[in-house]
Amino acid sequence: MTASYWDYVARRFGIMLLVVFLAVSINFALPRLMPGDPIENQLNQLMASGGGAMGDVGAMVASYRARFGLDQPIFTQYLVYWQSVFSLDLGFSLTNYPERVGDAILAGLPWTLGLLGFATLVSFTIGTLLGGLMGWPRSPRLLKSFGSGVLLLSSVPYFLIGMILLYFFAVVFRFFPAGGGMPFGMSAGFNLESIRAIAWHATLPLLSIIIAEIGAWAIGMRGMMVSVLGEDYIALADAKGLRPRRIFLRYGMRNALLPQMTKLAMALGHIVSGAILVEVIFSYPGIGFRLYQAIQSKDYFVIQGIVLLLSVSIAIAMFILDLIYPLIDPRIAKGK
Amino acid sequence: MSVPVLEVDQLVIDYGTRGGVFRAVDDVSFSLNRGERFGLVGESGSGKSTTILALMRMLRGGRVSSGGMRHNGRDLAGVSDAEYRSLRFAEISLVPQGAMSSLNPVLRIGEQMGDIFDDHGVRHNRGQRAAIISELLTQVGLAPEMRHHYPHELSGGMKQRVCIAMGIALRPSLILADEPTSALDVIVQKQVLATLGRVQQDLGAAVILIGHDMALMAHFVTRLGVMYKGRLVETGSVRDIFANPQHEYTRMLINSLPSFDRRKSFRSGAARPVRPAAFQEGV
Numbered sequence: 047m048t049a050s051y052w053d054y055v056a057r058r059f060g061i062m063l064l065v066v067f068l069a070v071s072i073n074f075a076l077p078r079l080m081p082g083d084p085i086e087n088q089l090n091q092l093m094a095s096g097g098g099a100m101g102d103v104g105a106m107v108a109s110y111r112a113r114f115g116l117d118q119p120i121f122t123q124y125l126v127y128w129q130s131v132f133s134l135d136l137g138f139s140l141t142n143y144p145e146r147v148g149d150a151i152l153a154g155l156p157w158t159l160g161l162l163g164f165a166t167l168v169s170f171t172i173g174t175l176l177g178g179l180m181g182w183p184r185s186p187r188l189l190k191s192f193g194s195g196v197l198l199l200s201s202v203p204y205f206l207i208g209m210i211l212l213y214f215f216a217v218v219f220r221f222f223p224a225g226g227g228m229p230f231g232m233s234a235g236f237n238l239e240s241i242r243a244i245a246w247h248a249t250l251p252l253l254s255i256i257i258a259e260i261g262a263w264a265i266g267m268r269g270m271m272v273s274v275l276g277e278d279y280i281a282l283a284d285a286k287g288l289r290p291r292r293i294f295l296r297y298g299m300r301n302a303l304l305p306q307m308t309k310l311a312m313a314l315g316h317i318v319s320g321a322i323l324v325e326v327i328f329s330y331p332g333i334g335f336r337l338y339q340a341i342q343s344k345d346y347f348v349i350q351g352i353v354l355l356l357s358v359s360i361a362i363a364m365f366i367l368d369l370i371y372p373l374i375d376p377r378i379a380k381g382k
Numbered sequence: 383m384s385v386p387v388l389e390v391d392q393l394v395i396d397y398g399t400r401g402g403v404f405r406a407v408d409d410v411s412f413s414l415n416r417g418e419r420f421g422l423v424g425e426s427g428s429g430k431s432t433t434i435l436a437l438m439r440m441l442r443g444g445r446v447s448s449g450g451m452r453h454n455g456r457d458l459a460g461v462s463d464a465e466y467r468s469l470r471f472a473e474i475s476l477v478p479q480g481a482m483s484s485l486n487p488v489l490r491i492g493e494q495m496g497d498i499f500d501d502h503g504v505r506h507n508r509g510q511r512a513a514i515i516s517e518l519l520t521q522v523g524l525a526p527e528m529r530h531h532y533p534h535e536l537s538g539g540m541k542q543r544v545c546i547a548m549g550i551a552l553r554p555s556l557i558l559a560d561e562p563t564s565a566l567d568v569i570v571q572k573q574v575l576a577t578l579g580r581v582q583q584d585l586g587a588a589v590i591l592i593g594h595d596m597a598l599m600a601h602f603v604t605r606l607g608v609m610y611k612g613r614l615v616e617t618g619s620v621r622d623i624f625a626n627p628q629h630e631y632t633r634m635l636i637n638s639l640p641s642f643d644r645r646k647s648f649r650s651g652a653a654r655p656v657r658p659a660a661f662q663e664g665v
């Protein structure tokens with residue numbers, strides 16, 4: 047884990063850069079490949095779909111023409127585009143002009159990362175543990191049947207669970223708010239009141255994701271555990287007279303966990319796209335809700351910005367996973 | 383004569399299968415004296431591994447239907463599962479068939495040797511533990527530094543040696559070796575067997591060696607048992623069996639050896655096994 051590890055890290059880092067490079071390039075190329083002028087296309091569509099409240103259209107067209115420098119050679123445009131990506135300057139929102147796309151993303155990102163990140167980690171932890179125990183022959187029967195019940199829930203889509211929770215706990219019994227990230231008019235801060243309000247608003251969306259996702263993690267882990275327990279090294283661990291607890295943790299879970307980690311990184315990378323439905327149902331002020339609104343109103347540059355963020359965040363998540371993986375599986379860095 | 387290390391008495395083992403009950407071991411009896419080397423040969427599926435798994439109480443999907451096993455005179459049927467765990471490797475150890483895949487890929491060699499001590503209540507401080515593991519590795523002809531390595535960094539022969547080192551860690555009185563060399567090339571096979579023989583002699587442990595290769599077997603063991611379709615069809619000294627095989631399958635096994643091997647095996651198998659030192663050891 048010295049020279050070969052750094053070699054490996056360098057290789058993985060190169061791959062990540064390549065993915066980011068491709069994502070940005072495609073994001074650059076797509077609007078230019080579309081027939082006609084992308085800006086006029088957008089604005090015409092918006093006009094046609096009846097946006098009287100568009101603000102100063104003339105100023106927008108001028109601003110975009112200047113920004114894209116559409117009269118410039120394509121390579122210059124490309125360089126300028128990279129520059130704007132680096133400075134997080136992704137243009138303006140069409141519907142909320144003059145809001146900047148970068149600002150819109152930054153406003154939604156903490157909400158999404160908080161909600162989905164927390165929900166993903168919690169469901170991963172519970173689901174993985176549950177799945178491991180379900181695949182372990184010595185587990186109590188009760189736990190296994192409880193687990194089977196939880197697995198059933200995973201076949202229910204989480205937005206359905208979300209709507210059921212919403213109906214019962216926000217509409218019928220008004221325990222929790224029906225939507226939003228915090229009370230109207232309140233501003234987020236690092237104080238107890240604010241944190242409590244945020245947690246209170248996040249409870250139902252969190253629950254709906256966690257309930258729905260635990261099963262998926264558990265199913266994967268149970269399968270892995272069962273197959274790991276069939277391995278020769280488990281048989282030898284048993285023959286060695288090791289304590290069941292050690293066999294479960296150090297020989298079983300430890301090995302079955304490896305593919306779960308890959309899935310976890312993927313899930314974390316897909317947080318933004320995964321957030322859309324739950325954020326829509328709970329009108330949660332995250333990036334998924336924003337993307338949904340942008341798609342509805344054809345807010346082209348916001349969509350573009352969020353999609354770019356999506357691809358970059360997946361690339362980064364995979365890179366981080368690549369960094370940790372050799373630490374949990376010593377075979378990786380040495381491998382081809 | 384003192385109590386045998388192992389007595390197997392009319393052992394019957396059945397597997398429950400979809401097609402009904404399958405009798406994998408049928409009325410098998412044999413016994414081993416202290417420090418004795420016993421070879422078990424027989425065609426594939428004849429019940430050799432099943433017999434050994436029963437001794438470890440590690441049958442999967444099978445059960446001992448009748449008969450019994452005694453270790454140093456103690457009836458193993460009366461031992462509770464928890465007690466059986468502490469018996470494993472402390473009294474009866476196993477050198478597995480597939481050493482290639484028998485080591486945990488994510489633990490260092492030293493860790494998976496050390497946990498044997500931990501879970502059998504043997505306490506060491508860090509220095510003692512390192513010294514003991516180094517000593518074990520040296521005993522099987524490996525460099526002490528191997529304890530810092532992961533299994534994928536070792537060759538097949540090295541892994542097999544690690545398995546042998548684990549098998550002797552708690553100084554058991556009986557070592558069960560299920561084709562410990564089947565995945566290795568001929569030269570390494572001999573080296574590893576020689577290593578097993580040497581450490582076994584140092585310990586004074588008895589050993590049951592399972593294998594298919596009659597020539598290799600004849601070099602290693604003093605007594606042979608031949609299994610056929612779940613039955614132990616003959617047992618005897620290597621010399622007697624080679625000179626006067628009783629069962630059809632035994633004759634076939636011996637006749638399938640090249641004649642040079644047959645003579646050599648017969649001679650060396652006679653009174654004493656070839657001294658392990660006669661094999662070149664190495665990795």
Ligand SMILES: Nc1ncnc2c1ncn2[C@@H]1O[C@H](COP(=O)(O)OP(=O)(O)OP(=O)(O)O)[C@@H](O)[C@H]1O
Binds near residue numbers: 397426428430
């Ligand atoms: N878990 C099991 N369930 C059902 N039948 C089994 C099981 N394990 C083994 N058997 C059957 O029991 C018989 C004996 O198997 P065993 O593994 O003891 O053979 P073996 O002599 O060790 O063969 P080999 O030389 O190929 O290792 C075989 O016919 C096998 O199909």
Ligand SMILES: [Mg+2]
Binds near residue numbers: 430431479560
């Ligand atoms: Mg076998």
